[in-house]
Amino acid sequence: MSTTFDEPRAADPIAQAPVLAPGHSPGTVTEAIAGLVTRKVAKTPKWWLLGFAVSFGLLNVLLFAVTKLFMTGIGVWGNNIPVGWAWDITSFVWWIGIGHAGTLISAILLLLRQSWRNSINRFAEAMTIFAVSCAGMYPILHLGRPWLPYWLLPIPGTLMAWPNFRSPLIWDVFAVSTYATISLVFWYVGMIPDLATLRDHSTSRVARLIYGSAALGWRGSARHWANYEAAALLLAGLSTPLVLSVHSIVSFDFSIGIVPGWHTTVFPPYFVAGAVFAGFAMVLTLVLPLRPLFGLKDFITDRHLQNMAKVMLTTGLIVAYGYGIEAFAAWYSGNPYEWYMMKNRVTGPYALQYGLLLLCNIVVPQLLWIKKVRSNVWALWTIAMVINLGMWLERFVIIVVSLSRDFVPSNWAMFHATRYDVMTFAGTIGLFLTLTFLFVRFLPTLNMYEMRSLTPEAASTPHEE
Amino acid sequence: MEKKSEPRLHGVMAEFRSPQELVAAIRKSREAGYIRMDAYTPYPVEAVTDALDLHHTKLPLLTLAGAVFGAVAVFGLAYWCSAINYPLNIGGRPLNSWPAFIPATFEGAVFHGGLAAGIGMLLLNGLPRPHHPVFNVKRFVEHASKDGYFLVLESGEAGFDAAAARTFLSALGPIEVNEVENE
Numbered sequence: 001m002s003t004t005f006d007e008p009r010a011a012d013p014i015a016q017a018p019v020l021a022p023g024h025s026p027g028t029v030t031e032a033i034a035g036l037v038t039r040k041v042a043k044t045p046k047w048w049l050l051g052f053a054v055s056f057g058l059l060n061v062l063l064f065a066v067t068k069l070f071m072t073g074i075g076v077w078g079n080n081i082p083v084g085w086a087w088d089i090t091s092f093v094w095w096i097g098i099g100h101a102g103t104l105i106s107a108i109l110l111l112l113r114q115s116w117r118n119s120i121n122r123f124a125e126a127m128t129i130f131a132v133s134c135a136g137m138y139p140i141l142h143l144g145r146p147w148l149p150y151w152l153l154p155i156p157g158t159l160m161a162w163p164n165f166r167s168p169l170i171w172d173v174f175a176v177s178t179y180a181t182i183s184l185v186f187w188y189v190g191m192i193p194d195l196a197t198l199r200d201h202s203t204s205r206v207a208r209l210i211y212g213s214a215a216l217g218w219r220g221s222a223r224h225w226a227n228y229e230a231a232a233l234l235l236a237g238l239s240t241p242l243v244l245s246v247h248s249i250v251s252f253d254f255s256i257g258i259v260p261g262w263h264t265t266v267f268p269p270y271f272v273a274g275a276v277f278a279g280f281a282m283v284l285t286l287v288l289p290l291r292p293l294f295g296l297k298d299f300i301t302d303r304h305l306q307n308m309a310k311v312m313l314t315t316g317l318i319v320a321y322g323y324g325i326e327a328f329a330a331w332y333s334g335n336p337y338e339w340y341m342m343k344n345r346v347t348g349p350y351a352l353q354y355g356l357l358l359l360c361n362i363v364v365p366q367l368l369w370i371k372k373v374r375s376n377v378w379a380l381w382t383i384a385m386v387i388n389l390g391m392w393l394e395r396f397v398i399i400v401v402s403l404s405r406d407f408v409p410s411n412w413a414m415f416h417a418t419r420y421d422v423m424t425f426a427g428t429i430g431l432f433l434t435l436t437f438l439f440v441r442f443l444p445t446l447n448m449y450e451m452r453s454l455t456p457e458a459a460s461t462p463h464e465e
Numbered sequence: 466m467e468k469k470s471e472p473r474l475h476g477v478m479a480e481f482r483s484p485q486e487l488v489a490a491i492r493k494s495r496e497a498g499y500i501r502m503d504a505y506t507p508y509p510v511e512a513v514t515d516a517l518d519l520h521h522t523k524l525p526l527l528t529l530a531g532a533v534f535g536a537v538a539v540f541g542l543a544y545w546c547s548a549i550n551y552p553l554n555i556g557g558r559p560l561n562s563w564p565a566f567i568p569a570t571f572e573g574a575v576f577h578g579g580l581a582a583g584i585g586m587l588l589l590n591g592l593p594r595p596h597h598p599v600f601n602v603k604r605f606v607e608h609a610s611k612d613g614y615f616l617v618l619e620s621g622e623a624g625f626d627a628a629a630a631r632t633f634l635s636a637l638g639p640i641e642v643n644e645v646e647n648e
Contacts (some may be wrong), residue, residue, distance in 0.1 A: 175568065182580075197610040216594070224502040224590045231586035305583060452507055
């Protein structure tokens with residue numbers, strides 16, 4: 001190689017597109033990120049108050065819809081035989097999928113030592129927890145007798161019966177509750193050093209007390225860091241198979257059943273890819289507006305947006321392959337019910353939804369091949385929104401369209417959503433956004449200690465064996 | 466002052482400008498014969514971990530124990546419920562249908578392994594511990610979780626002399642040297 005070592009090569013992608021804008025030191029990174037949280041109440045930005053008010057309003061829509069549901073019963077939704085699962089389970093799968101990008105960013109990219117993830121992982125993990133909170137609500141609302149969810153757990157009692165460990169619905173209970181718990185542990189453990197920074201950075205006594213209690217007395221000792229880094233790696237190592245297992249198990253809810261359109265072996269990988277696809281779309285949906293509003297362009301750089309767009313493009317192609325295999329398997333199986341299911345999707349009463357799903361998830365994301373599109377924040381945000389919609393439609397098509405026409409034509413019926421279906425879904429978006437707004441105001445949105453380790457001061461530390 | 470008598474002193478703390486200086490100071494302290502010491506950095510610095518030889522943690526073992534416990538417990542539960550306590554004969558299918566128990570078993574392993582990793586990290590670090598002598602130093606509170614690199618030579622080893630430690634650390638070119646009091 002003729003390159004000299006004195007000057008960086010012009011084509012060095014890191015030099016061209018840094019993950020942290022030049023000129024930062026551990027001190028400036030801390031001031032910039034902790035300052036967002038510790039500023040005075042009176043200095044809360046107007047957009048935050050407005051956004052929080054709107055989200056909180058939507059959250060109250062959820063309260064209303066759920067109250068109505070509990071008082072009247074499942075009949076307020078459009079669910080009925082044969083379409084017993086509709087918007088509720090569609091939204092459940094959608095929210096769980098969105099959560100998966102958070103785990104992917106924090107766990108898998110940590111194991112792969114992708115340091116560009118350092119500025120977005122905290123936010124993505126928070127998104128995971130909020131999305132799982134929204135998701136976890138649906139199966140319980142959907143029970144019909146929402147005061148009996150503990151029947152799903154192996155609790156000894158006067159019932160004298162146990163849950164059926166051979167049922168994918170019970171696997172789901174184990175998977176989702178484990179996922180919620182471990183995501184919370186991962187998020188909290190990741191935040192402890194930053195909570196200590198907030199404790200030391202806050203001026204108000206109350207804030208010091210709250211952040212100080214949450215930081216558990218963290219003092220950044222080398223002994224602490226050694227155990228801490230081991231814990232981060234172990235949790236990442238556990239979360240990686242966990243995230244794959246959770247969406248595989250969610251897909252078992254369908255593929256273990258015999259309904260045409262559900263009973264297919266391609267579901268686990270195709271659901272996992274779809275989850276990452278939708279999750280990255282949601283990260284972009286939230287990060288793109290937050291970046292200018294919070295002045296985070298030094299930390300969430302164009303390189304991050306490029307990388308996220310590329311992950312979306314890749315997983316989108318896997319999803320497209322899944323659609324292809326689904327159609328091919330239906331034809332190749334020689335099973336008339338399977339083949340009818342496919343023809344029904346394309347030409348039946350729900351053809352519009354299927355067409356839109358192909359447009360949103362396959363056609364539009366191809367624009368991401370173009371670098372100009374990937375670097376344009378407006379284009380990127382629009383595509384992310386289109387994918388959010390497309391992935392919701394995908395679950396709707398799989399669940400509702402398959403159920404509406406199974407084996408016997410006398411059993412067929414259309415599904416019509418009611419206003420309570422819409423209100424419940426809009427309400428969970430309200431819950432998600434409310435939690436997100438609270439998070440960006442009161443907790444460190446970016447991982448400060450990992451950002452410090454990206455500064456030139458830290459990067460030049462010698463390694464010794 | 467009476468406060469500076471040895472049992473009342475946690476150690477002597479020096480603050481350095483960069484991780485490189487901190488690592489050099491740790492090595493020199495080791496060469497000078499100091500054994501009990503701890504370093505404080507605002508982010509994990511691998512060279513500091515190396516210099517203090519802290520790579521041996523029990524955490525992986527603890528996590529493995531948690532995961533094995535979780536797997537055994539959940540599989541045992543599924544087996545006991547389905548094959549012993551409430552056996553249901555469905556078309557003569559085996560009661561111990563172990564492949565169907567695997568998803569819940571796996572989740573049980575991850576659940577308990579993850580909790581062992583998270584809680585184990587805190588316990589091994591002696592946390593939660595709301596107060597610690599190092600917080601008595603003003604510059605530590607201001608900079609340790611932001612941009613300061615600190616080394617504490619701890620009292621409690623045979624022949625520890627605070628005055629000598631202070632002189633030794635001052636010679637390493639720190640920003641500031643402080644005595645860390647226990648009270």
